[in-house]
Amino acid sequence: MAGIYIHIPYCKQKCSYCDFHFSTNLNSKNELIFSLLKEFELRKNEIQEPIETIYFGGGTPSILTNNELDSIFDALQHHFDLSQVKEVTLEANPDDLTPEKLAYFKTTPINRFSIGIQSFFEEDLRLMNRAHNAVEAENCIKLVREFGFENITIDLIYGSNTTTHEMWQQNLQKAVDLGVNHISSYALTVEEKTILNRKIEKGEWKPINDQHQSDQFDYLVQFLEKNGFIQYEISNFGKPGYFSQHNSNYWKGVPYIGFGPSAHSYFGNNRAWNIANNAKYIQALKNNNLPIEIETLSLEDQYNEMMMIGLRTIYGIDPNVVKSTFGTKIFDYFNLEIKELFKENLVQQIDGKIVLTKKAKFFADGIASRLFYVD
Structure with a gap:
């Protein structure tokens, strides 16, 4: 779907x-x-x-x-x-x-x-x-x-x-x-x-x-x-x-396609976005051209996106998925950082998924950024 x-x-x-x-x-x-x-x-x-x-x-x-x-x-x-x-x-x-x-x-x-x-x-x-x-x-x-x-x-x-x-x-x-x-x-x-x-x-x-x-x-x-x-x-x-x-x-990573000026699309390994200018959008399509830019997401980009989105939702982050998707190097980094968040009572594990604690929810984006991987 x-x-x-x-x-x-x-x-x-x-x-x-x-x-x-x-x-x-x-x-x-x-x-x-x-x-x-x-x-x-x-x-x-x-x-x-x-x-x-x-x-x-x-x-x-x-x-x-x-x-x-x-x-x-x-x-x-x-x-x-x-x-x-x-x-x-x-x-x-x-x-x-x-x-x-x-x-x-x-x-x-x-x-x-x-x-x-x-x-x-x-x-x-x-x-x-x-x-x-x-x-x-x-x-x-x-x-x-x-x-x-x-x-x-x-x-x-x-x-x-x-x-x-x-x-x-x-x-x-x-x-x-x-x-x-x-x-x-x-x-x-x-x-x-x-x-x-x-x-x-x-x-x-x-x-x-x-x-x-x-x-x-x-x-x-x-x-x-x-x-x-x-x-x-x-x-x-x-x-x-x-x-x-x-x-x-x-938030679950399902593909979507965006139409219209400034609209974004997502296809798993690729992200795309239309030009944020009405006149240029119209002119391009008059000439049968797509006013779109496409970015191929690196493994690190995909991991960082999972951290940002996962911690904002009740669906959380599944450590097993992190390990199977991103490999040992990123998984070891994830484990190291997540332990610190556990110590500070900012995350908890429910049904195998890592989610934010109540006190941490107002600071979700800042907490997620602590898990970001930069090679």
Whole structure:
């Protein structure tokens, strides 16, 4: 089985914290959709196996018109084996989820929504420069469920200076009260070339407080666990039966192919990515060229990637797989480093797999980097 990721690089407005590839200028959208369909055709032979999951990310995929989505699904059906598809996710902003749009979505293969709520409070939404308001944030979840969609995940952001602990607790309680079965939650991160970074550098906004974020992360983990959620990845919490199949396959190393500007692909020993420029992407495909770069992963690269991804998930790292896949030299290094992490109570072994302890989860990436192998 394999997955398909489709990047839709358009948004109504720019969120203050976002550094993903997107544009608020929609003038090239028709041309880009045409180029996307051309990319499907040119790359159809890269994946021979049946497709299990499809994920529309962005940007804001819910900005697409009905005709544009229809053309994408028609082309996917024509070029790929979709007979085994189990999950089709569409990222959406609350203000796009109108009754008319949801009625249309019921006629498509879409069966899962990832909704960018971020917060149910106006103070947070204003700081993040979101396109929706607090009322729309709540109402869209009710509306999506009224239309019969139960497989819903929402994004929530913690650790903003506008988000008090009481507000964070209310955000999580409201999500649970609304019947949400999956939550992806991330710390507000200051990335270069974002509005948030510029405001902080100018002294207009306070810097992010690490302890504030750590405290809210701890509450997030404890609260959702008490309410029947499983933290199956550092930032992802789902009730049984509602884990993201698409993202879980990423973390398990299942091959996937990415379409659209800046989209990434993974085929085991190879990683590829499209150019992160809409105009150049369109022009290349007009000339039947693929605007793509391909990297062959060394054994060390593959090992380091396994460490980074494995420690972020409940699936963990299997020492036997490390030994059989990467050989004695890397396995001996792994054993040496992992012993130190055991001594510091940062990792534990469950059912033969090495996973992080609770206290270590907020520092997952830093801990994983201690296991990286550099020849």
